[in-house]
Amino acid sequence: xxxxxxxxxxxxxxxxxxxxxxxxxxxxxxxxxxxxxxxxxxxxxxxxxxxxxxxxxxxxxxxxxxxxxxxxxxxxxxxxxxxxxxxxxxxxxxxxxxxxxxxxxxxxxxxxxxxxxxxxxxxxxxxxxxxxxxxxxxxxxxxxxxxxxxxxxxxxxxxxxxxxxxxxxxxxxxxxxxxxxxxxxxxxxxxxxxxxxxxxxxxxxxxxxxxxxxxxxxxxxxxxxxxxxxxxxxxxxxxxxxxxxxxxxxxxxxxxxxxxxxxxxxxxxxxxxxxxxxxxxxxxxxxxxxxxxxxxxxxxxxxxxxxxxxxxxxxxxxxxxxxxxxxxxxxxxxxxxxxxxxxxxxxxxxx
Amino acid sequence: xxxxxxxxxxxxxxxxxxxxxxxxxxxxxxxxxxxxxxxxxxxxxxxxxxxxxxxxxxxxxxxxxxxxxxxxxxxxxxxxxxxxxxxxxxxxxxxxxxxxxxxxxxxxxxxxxxxxxxxxxxxxxxxxxxxxxxxxxxxxxxxxxxxxxxxxxxxxxxxxxxxxxxxxxxxxxxxxxxxxxxxxxxxxxxxxxxxxxxxxxxxxxxxxxxxxxxxxxxxxxxxxxxxxxxxxxxxxxxxxxxxxxxxxxxxxxxxxxxxxxxxxxxxxxxxxxxxxxxxxxxxxxxxxxxxxxxxxxxxxxxxxxxxxxxxxxxxxxxxxxxxxxxxxxxxxxxxxxxxxxxxxxxxxxxx
Numbered sequence: 001x002x003x004x005x006x007x008x009x010x011x012x013x014x015x016x017x018x019x020x021x022x023x024x025x026x027x028x029x030x031x032x033x034x035x036x037x038x039x040x041x042x043x044x045x046x047x048x049x050x051x052x053x054x055x056x057x058x059x060x061x062x063x064x065x066x067x068x069x070x071x072x073x074x075x076x077x078x079x080x081x082x083x084x085x086x087x088x089x090x091x092x093x094x095x096x097x098x099x100x101x102x103x104x105x106x107x108x109x110x111x112x113x114x115x116x117x118x119x120x121x122x123x124x125x126x127x128x129x130x131x132x133x134x135x136x137x138x139x140x141x142x143x144x145x146x147x148x149x150x151x152x153x154x155x156x157x158x159x160x161x162x163x164x165x166x167x168x169x170x171x172x173x174x175x176x177x178x179x180x181x182x183x184x185x186x187x188x189x190x191x192x193x194x195x196x197x198x199x200x201x202x203x204x205x206x207x208x209x210x211x212x213x214x215x216x217x218x219x220x221x222x223x224x225x226x227x228x229x230x231x232x233x234x235x236x237x238x239x240x241x242x243x244x245x246x247x248x249x250x251x252x253x254x255x256x257x258x259x260x261x262x263x264x265x266x267x268x269x270x271x272x273x274x275x276x277x278x279x280x281x282x283x284x285x286x287x288x289x290x291x292x293x294x295x296x297x298x299x300x301x302x303x304x305x306x307x308x309x310x311x312x313x314x315x316x317x318x319x320x321x322x323x324x325x326x327x328x329x330x331x332x333x334x335x336x337x338x339x340x341x342x343x344x345x346x347x348x349x350x351x
Numbered sequence: 352x353x354x355x356x357x358x359x360x361x362x363x364x365x366x367x368x369x370x371x372x373x374x375x376x377x378x379x380x381x382x383x384x385x386x387x388x389x390x391x392x393x394x395x396x397x398x399x400x401x402x403x404x405x406x407x408x409x410x411x412x413x414x415x416x417x418x419x420x421x422x423x424x425x426x427x428x429x430x431x432x433x434x435x436x437x438x439x440x441x442x443x444x445x446x447x448x449x450x451x452x453x454x455x456x457x458x459x460x461x462x463x464x465x466x467x468x469x470x471x472x473x474x475x476x477x478x479x480x481x482x483x484x485x486x487x488x489x490x491x492x493x494x495x496x497x498x499x500x501x502x503x504x505x506x507x508x509x510x511x512x513x514x515x516x517x518x519x520x521x522x523x524x525x526x527x528x529x530x531x532x533x534x535x536x537x538x539x540x541x542x543x544x545x546x547x548x549x550x551x552x553x554x555x556x557x558x559x560x561x562x563x564x565x566x567x568x569x570x571x572x573x574x575x576x577x578x579x580x581x582x583x584x585x586x587x588x589x590x591x592x593x594x595x596x597x598x599x600x601x602x603x604x605x606x607x608x609x610x611x612x613x614x615x616x617x618x619x620x621x622x623x624x625x626x627x628x629x630x631x632x633x634x635x636x637x638x639x640x641x642x643x644x645x646x647x648x649x650x651x652x653x654x655x656x657x658x659x660x661x662x663x664x665x666x667x668x669x670x671x672x673x674x675x676x677x678x679x680x681x682x683x684x685x686x687x688x689x690x691x692x693x694x695x696x697x698x699x700x701x702x
Binding site for chain 2: 129
């Protein structure tokens with residue numbers, strides 16, 4: 001370690017609270033939010049990053065591009081419904097789609113742990129190729145590094161993606177308006193519970209499979225119909241609740257949900273109860289929310305229902321001036337409550 | 352682990368040889384070459400990847416983009432002349448520049464190990480910001496994941512980059528021609544030896560500092576002068592030798608070097624001899640080779656010499672039809688030899 005040069009400002013998170021990285025800093029809850037808002041965004045501050053969306057939207061010679069990245073550290077590497085390779089491709093494809101972009105090209109950077117069976121790496125590469133083909137993108141550039149045994153965990157994959165935005169809309173949290181309908185593309189909690197039941201060695205009557213899937217086709221269908229999409233967001237780390245809280249904060253509007261309208265499969269609900277999770281906070285890899293004018297909600301649902309990936313799409317709430325910056329929910333028995341961001345780590349290494 | 356589905360072709364590297372990942376698979380030598388050529392390229396095969404260059408060159412709505420990624424796992428995180436943050440930014444900036452692109456935007460994905468001091472992460476973020484500012488690029492999107500203690504190594508950073516190509520040249524190994532001059536932008540071996548002397552706890556009269564630097568400005572100056580650049584390549588993992596061997600193989604031409612023309616600083620040469628390294632194979636992070644018509648070599652050198660980053664740029668060899676696919680070198684005492692790719696791991700986790 002060299003001495004710290006004079007010109008580096010000191011770390012903006014008070015080091016007396018949590019001087020070290022905790023698993024919860026990656027969990028999609030309050031600590032991760034704090035890490036992003038108080039360290040990462042201030043460090044890199046620029047307009048694209050400040051938009052706080054899944055992809056940066058950039059103008060390059062008059063072409064509107066979306067650009068995004070995600071690292072994948074899921075354990076186990078293979079799980080019901082997918083593996084780290086399918087996740088790494090679909091996750092980045094979906095982040096591009098959530099900006100209303102048509103995903104075009106992906107990069108893939110792999111960090112391998114010494115001792116990983118080459119055959120495992122090969123299976124992951126094959127999964128990535130198949131997922132890329134299914135999503136209509138090409139993996140055009142990559143990198144591989146190897147770290148010593150015990151300094152990694154099998155394989156970590158980081159993908160980045162480039163897409164093109166071919167419409168004039170600004171699909172982002174800042175475009176959400178009071179009166180918007182909030183649509184959800186299907187049942188929630190499957191990805192997280194697929195991972196957790198494998199990890200915990202739980203057996204149910206049927207295996208819970210991850211919902212991991214590319215969402216760009218659904219978004220393209222909504223755009224082709226000329227719908228005025230205000231915001232899209234996939235429901236990964238932190239689940240439905242965290243995604244909506246982030247959008248409510250950026251939009252400075254209230255998002256009101258009806259709990260009874262949010263579909264959760266019975267086996268997922270059972271697994272959540274057994275393991276002490278709330279499905280609202282459990283990660284998905286093939287679900288998204290869509291904000292658009294209430295008058296267009298029905299048409300959007302009709303379009304979504306045409307795809308097997310969104311056959312259970314539904315209206316789960318609306319946007320109001322009231323309770324700005326908050327997500328509120330009317331429970332099944334009629335009581336109202338504020339949906340808060342989780343402070344801890346709900347599900348480590350879920351993606 | 353789920354059963355292997357029927358449709359996955361079997362791993363194309365004979366598993367009886369090396370059934371597991373070795374450190375050498377990341378070292379820039381023969382095993383890494385084999386991993387790329389026999390597993391990764393076949394898995395993702397597409398024209399951009401097949402070009403085997405530092406960046407993929409893509410046409411998006413008539414705009415020529417360069418797109419690249421690299422993962423960084425260097426140890427120690429901080430070393431004389433830089434740290435993992437400066438490396439991660441300059442490395443990707445340089446990969447874009449080597450395609451003749453003007454680097455524009457970077458993504459940054461960090462994999463943190465539980466227990467990393469937050470202050471260390473903050474210093475790395477600050478380094479990335481400073482390196483980005485110096486190179487004239489913006490870090491516009493990112494991601495952070497956390498892995499359990501003992502499943503990572505402090506911090507891994509993966510950057511991806513997007514740049515724009517604003518000239519009609521195809522700067523790539525396939526454009527190299529017999530008769531081309533081979534220019535080198537300065538002395539070699541500093542980055543690798545800066546890392547190794549720290550790791551080995553060696554003290555020399557003066558500290559060897561990494562040459563880590565952004566090269567896009569040098570490339571822009573060469574392009575502005577209207578020079579017919581055929582190929583550019585930065586000399587990272589595997590050093591000068593590996594870079595030239597790859598180019599000779601793709602171009603199917605012979606590259607002939609004069610050893611006496613290749614500058615190596617005395618302290619670097621000394622450290623190499625002490626530790627048993629050949630500077631030809633040692634990683635650099637601020638050096639590149641340039642192939643262009645011999646008649647333009649002098650003008651290119653004049654331009655390079657104007658920058659402190661390339662004040663020692665020199666002509667080190669030429670391209671011939673003879674010895675196609677090989678790199679040959681005339682030694683200081685006049686003997687000729689073939690420069691071969693190293694089979695093992697020379698310097699693990701150098702970048």
